[in-house]
Amino acid sequence: MKHMANLKGSPLVPAADYETDDARWRALLARDARADGRFYFSVATTGVYCRPSCAARQPRRENVAFHTTMAEAEAAGFRACKRCKPDETPAWHAREKMVARACRFIEDAETPPTLDMIAADAGLSPYHFHRLFKQVTGVTPKAYAASHRAKSVKGSLKGSRTVTEALYDAGFNASSRFYEGAKDMLGMTPGEYRGGAVGKTIRYTILPCTLGLMLVGATDVGVCTIQFGDDEQALQAALVAEFPEARFEGATERFGDWVKAALAFVETGEGAAKLPLDIAGTAFQRRVWAALQAIPAGETVSYKQVAEAIGEPAAVRAVARACASNRIAVAIPCHRVVRADGGLSGYRWGVARKRTLLDREGGQ
Numbered sequence: 001m002k003h004m005a006n007l008k009g010s011p012l013v014p015a016a017d018y019e020t021d022d023a024r025w026r027a028l029l030a031r032d033a034r035a036d037g038r039f040y041f042s043v044a045t046t047g048v049y050c051r052p053s054c055a056a057r058q059p060r061r062e063n064v065a066f067h068t069t070m071a072e073a074e075a076a077g078f079r080a081c082k083r084c085k086p087d088e089t090p091a092w093h094a095r096e097k098m099v100a101r102a103c104r105f106i107e108d109a110e111t112p113p114t115l116d117m118i119a120a121d122a123g124l125s126p127y128h129f130h131r132l133f134k135q136v137t138g139v140t141p142k143a144y145a146a147s148h149r150a151k152s153v154k155g156s157l158k159g160s161r162t163v164t165e166a167l168y169d170a171g172f173n174a175s176s177r178f179y180e181g182a183k184d185m186l187g188m189t190p191g192e193y194r195g196g197a198v199g200k201t202i203r204y205t206i207l208p209c210t211l212g213l214m215l216v217g218a219t220d221v222g223v224c225t226i227q228f229g230d231d232e233q234a235l236q237a238a239l240v241a242e243f244p245e246a247r248f249e250g251a252t253e254r255f256g257d258w259v260k261a262a263l264a265f266v267e268t269g270e271g272a273a274k275l276p277l278d279i280a281g282t283a284f285q286r287r288v289w290a291a292l293q294a295i296p297a298g299e300t301v302s303y304k305q306v307a308e309a310i311g312e313p314a315a316v317r318a319v320a321r322a323c324a325s326n327r328i329a330v331a332i333p334c335h336r337v338v339r340a341d342g343g344l345s346g347y348r349w350g351v352a353r354k355r356t357l358l359d360r361e362g363g364q
Contacts, residue, residue: 024066026341027052040067040086042078049073054084098122099133103144112145135314139284201247203255204239206232209266211353215239216262222276223258226266226329228349266330275331284315288322295336298361302340324348330357 018024018038027035035052042049043059049067050056067073070080070087080087105121106113118141119129133141202224204217209228215235217225229235240248261275279289287310294309295301301309307319323334326348335354339345347354 021066024052025061025064028064029058030340031055036086040070040073041065042067042073042076047078048081049078049086050081051084051086054081054086056081056083095132095135099137102129102133102141103137106141106145115141134312137315137318139315139318143284201249202239203249205255205259206235207259207263209263211266211349211356214263214266216259218255218258219278221278223262223328223331224278225327226262226331227327228329228353262331277328277331279328279332284318285322285325288319289326289332292323292326292333292336293331295333297333300336300338300342300358303337304340306337336361 018027018035024035024039024041028041031053033051033053038052040049040051041059042065044063044065045059049070065076067076074080102118102122105118115126115130119126122129124132130141133144137144202217202219204215204225206213206215208214211228212230213228213232213235215225215227215229216223217239225239227235227238258275265275279286288306291306291309303316303319303323304313306323307313307315310319312318323337324346326332326334329335329349335347335357337345338358344351344354344358
């Protein structure tokens with residue numbers, strides 16, 4: 001298997017992987033700011049303890065010890081580093097707190113606030129706020145607001161008496177603006193979604209494969225989900241929960257062909273060209289998923305490299321979330337995204353399945 005091909009990246013340790021001393025040492029070497037607060041390290045020769053992102057000269061491994069808290073480091077006789085100041089609130093924490101407040105401001109507004117309004121509430125200029133918001137979240141304030149309204153309208157459509165009522169509840173001041181993007185946000189018309197996909201035909205099947213059980217679901221447009229699991233009822237329940245009023249049917253000749261192509265793709269890596277997809281997601285998710293589809297079989301990239309490939313180098317966390325939100329396994333190959341050190345990291349359908357897929361592709 002070829003690792004880190006095609007996309008240029010830099011060392012990065014995922015935030016969820018600071019459990020062992022080896023992982024912490026890698027974070028220290030990478031000066032990974034996202035590890036700040038997750039642990040601290042002390043240096044025996046200097047008598048100080050630091051954040052993982054400290055810019056001081058790299059210590060020798062044998063002189064380094066790791067601590068879960070500052071109190072633990074101080075109890076061991078170490079004092080706070082005067083360069084990285086681990087006993088003070090880091091700048092990134094204040095930025096993330098400010099952006100989190102801005103997200104709440106957007107979500108609580110009755111109508112979508114303008115950039116000037118959000119920036120004023122944050123106490124920043126519109127330009128500076130826009131740049132900072134995108135740096136932290138990976139999306140613009142406008143895109144975040146649109147995504148939130150899409151999420152809100154999904155809930156409102158199922159609980160409101162009319163579609164129009166749901167649109168206004170979600171912050172759309174003109175129904176035409178919502179309908180323009182409804183297919184992207186919902187994957188179907190608002191009326192269909194409001195009724196739990198009343199009248200919508202979704203064909204699906206569950207069949208065994210070398211990865212366990214595989215569920216394939218499709219609309220008339222194409223395959224909308226490929227899921228893996230070990231329990232048929234759990235797979236079926238997850239599908240029905242999203243569209244409780246849809247009409248679910250078995251295979252038609254065309255759908256049968258799609259299932260065969262999906263199975264061949266899972267088992268051999270071939271047949272992707274025969275598999276039309278019905279992809280519904282935010283604009284950012286679509287960009288990430290398109291980048292994943294560009295990764296050749298047998299090669300892997302890091303989350304950082306995907307972020308760079310879509311022109312959003314600071315959006316590593318948002319890229320990871322988009323990978324985790326992928327509903328079409330293998331055809332949108334999120335299994336080809338790994339840690340910067342080549343480690344497998346997580347996978348929605350289990351790391352064992354991810355390892356099997358990568359080993360299989362590496363043998364091609």
